[in-house]
Amino acid sequence: MNTAEGLGVEAVHVWRGERHVLKGVTLAIRPREALHVSGRNGSGKTTLLKVACGLLRPEQGHVTWLGRSISDVRSEYQHALAYASHEPALKADLTALENLRFMVGLKYRSNGAELIGCLERTGVARCADLPVRVLSAGQRRRVAMARVLGMRAPLWLLDEPFTNLDAGGSEIFAALIAEHVSGGGMAVVVAHHELVLPTAARRLELPG
Amino acid sequence: MSATRAMILVVARELRLSFRRPDQLLQPLVFFLIVTTLFPLGLNLQLSLLKDMAPGVLWTAALLSSLLSLESLFKGDADDGTLEQLVLSGHSLTVIVIAKTAAHWLLSGAALVLASPLVAIALGIPVAAFGTMFASLVLGTMTLSWLGSIGAALTVGLKRGNVLLSLIVLPLAMPMLIFGAGATDRAISGMSPAGALYFLGSLCLFTCTLAPFAASAALRITLE
Numbered sequence: 001m002n003t004a005e006g007l008g009v010e011a012v013h014v015w016r017g018e019r020h021v022l023k024g025v026t027l028a029i030r031p032r033e034a035l036h037v038s039g040r041n042g043s044g045k046t047t048l049l050k051v052a053c054g055l056l057r058p059e060q061g062h063v064t065w066l067g068r069s070i071s072d073v074r075s076e077y078q079h080a081l082a083y084a085s086h087e088p089a090l091k092a093d094l095t096a097l098e099n100l101r102f103m104v105g106l107k108y109r110s111n112g113a114e115l116i117g118c119l120e121r122t123g124v125a126r127c128a129d130l131p132v133r134v135l136s137a138g139q140r141r142r143v144a145m146a147r148v149l150g151m152r153a154p155l156w157l158l159d160e161p162f163t164n165l166d167a168g169g170s171e172i173f174a175a176l177i178a179e180h181v182s183g184g185g186m187a188v189v190v191a192h193h194e195l196v197l198p199t200a201a202r203r204l205e206l207p208g
Numbered sequence: 209m210s211a212t213r214a215m216i217l218v219v220a221r222e223l224r225l226s227f228r229r230p231d232q233l234l235q236p237l238v239f240f241l242i243v244t245t246l247f248p249l250g251l252n253l254q255l256s257l258l259k260d261m262a263p264g265v266l267w268t269a270a271l272l273s274s275l276l277s278l279e280s281l282f283k284g285d286a287d288d289g290t291l292e293q294l295v296l297s298g299h300s301l302t303v304i305v306i307a308k309t310a311a312h313w314l315l316s317g318a319a320l321v322l323a324s325p326l327v328a329i330a331l332g333i334p335v336a337a338f339g340t341m342f343a344s345l346v347l348g349t350m351t352l353s354w355l356g357s358i359g360a361a362l363t364v365g366l367k368r369g370n371v372l373l374s375l376i377v378l379p380l381a382m383p384m385l386i387f388g389a390g391a392t393d394r395a396i397s398g399m400s401p402a403g404a405l406y407f408l409g410s411l412c413l414f415t416c417t418l419a420p421f422a423a424s425a426a427l428r429i430t431l432e
Binding site: 053055056057075079081085087088089090091093094098102105106107131 | 214217218221224225228229284288289290292293294295296297298299431432
């Protein structure tokens with residue numbers, strides 16, 4: 001498969017202690033594509049995502065970005081990538097906007113208006129100046145998604161982004177992913193259940 | 209974006225976070241003050257004897273209270289997932305570790321140095337020795353922050369890592385205790401503390417050049 005345009009994960013094996021978690025997983029994703037990774041609990045979905053973003057080094061196989069190994073183009077790859085982990089990764093003592101300003105600020109000079117715009121798109125603009133500690137789990141998820149938007153990254157790696165969301169939130173997120181993909185972006189979405197993703201979405205079911 | 213700007217951002221975030229939680233900032237300081245007060249009370253010493261013991265008491269208390277805040281250096285970020293985001297921020301993890309450790313020193317070590325005159329007066333350390341005391345504490349607490357960053361990174365994945373952290377860091381901190389207390393002692397007795405201070409300085413340089421690499425490698429292992 002041609003992976004010179006996007007992200008390629010080739011025959012990746014990962015052992016966790018005695019457990020063989022990923023048994024030769026291969027995937028490729030190019031611009032304007034979305035991939036829905038599903039599988040039972042413990043089938044290695046999160047592990048696969050961590051391997052894809054370079055947090056976890058696979059025992060065998062490799063991950064490529066634009067045809068080159070991600071360890072060779074680490075900084076460039078990290079700038080092209082927005083990862084939303086299972087935890088929202090927000091500081092409880094900082095406000096939603098401060099959280100965004102810091103994390104996005106590490107990637108490029110952000111401006112407040114744009115970040116507020118991101119919070120608006122996920123429906124939590126009125127929480128911008130509230131400390132994250134007082135937000136509900138669903139609202140935190142929305143702030144985390146606003147951070148993904150703010151990163152202006154072509155590749156989204158989302159780990160169970162729909163957890164804790166109400167029906168309206170799930171619709172917003174699905175629409176945002178669809179918009180990102182149709183605008184030339186790439187998205188890998190891990191979710192253990194069925195979801196409404198853009199029609200172009202392919203599906204990868206992890207065995208186990 | 210430059211590494212300098214990333215460091216400024218990280219330090220600003222750490223300071224802001226800590227001012228939102230002033231209790232965590234004050235606890236080690238209060239601990240430092242209480243421990244140093246306990247010694248004269250418990251030992252019922254003559255003032256002259258107390259003066260001999262003062263540097264050792266001051267330094268032991270400083271080491272122990274710095275340890276209190278060390279555990280939280282990376283733990284908070286590791287627990288809520290922000291550490292992963294920092295690793296993926298496009299900056300070298302070493303740069304992030306340097307910034308976080310520097311912020312930690314500003315909030316623990318520097319605060320301790322500022323509080324030390326209070327303790328020094330209570331322990332009967334003459335004002336003439338304050339300069340040496342400040343210099344040795346600055347260098348010593350900095351070294352401890354750098355050493356501690358390795359220990360904190362190694363124990364970040366553990367549930368109750370603070371005891372192990374003390375066991376890793378305290379033996380390594382012994383040279384600082386010996387030369388730090390030694391420098392203050394010499395200044396009190398009117399001798400030149402230069403030798404001990406130079407040694408503390410070299411320890412500080414040594415740890416600050418190597419510890420960030422070791423700590424970031426340890427963090428990477430913990431994340432896997």
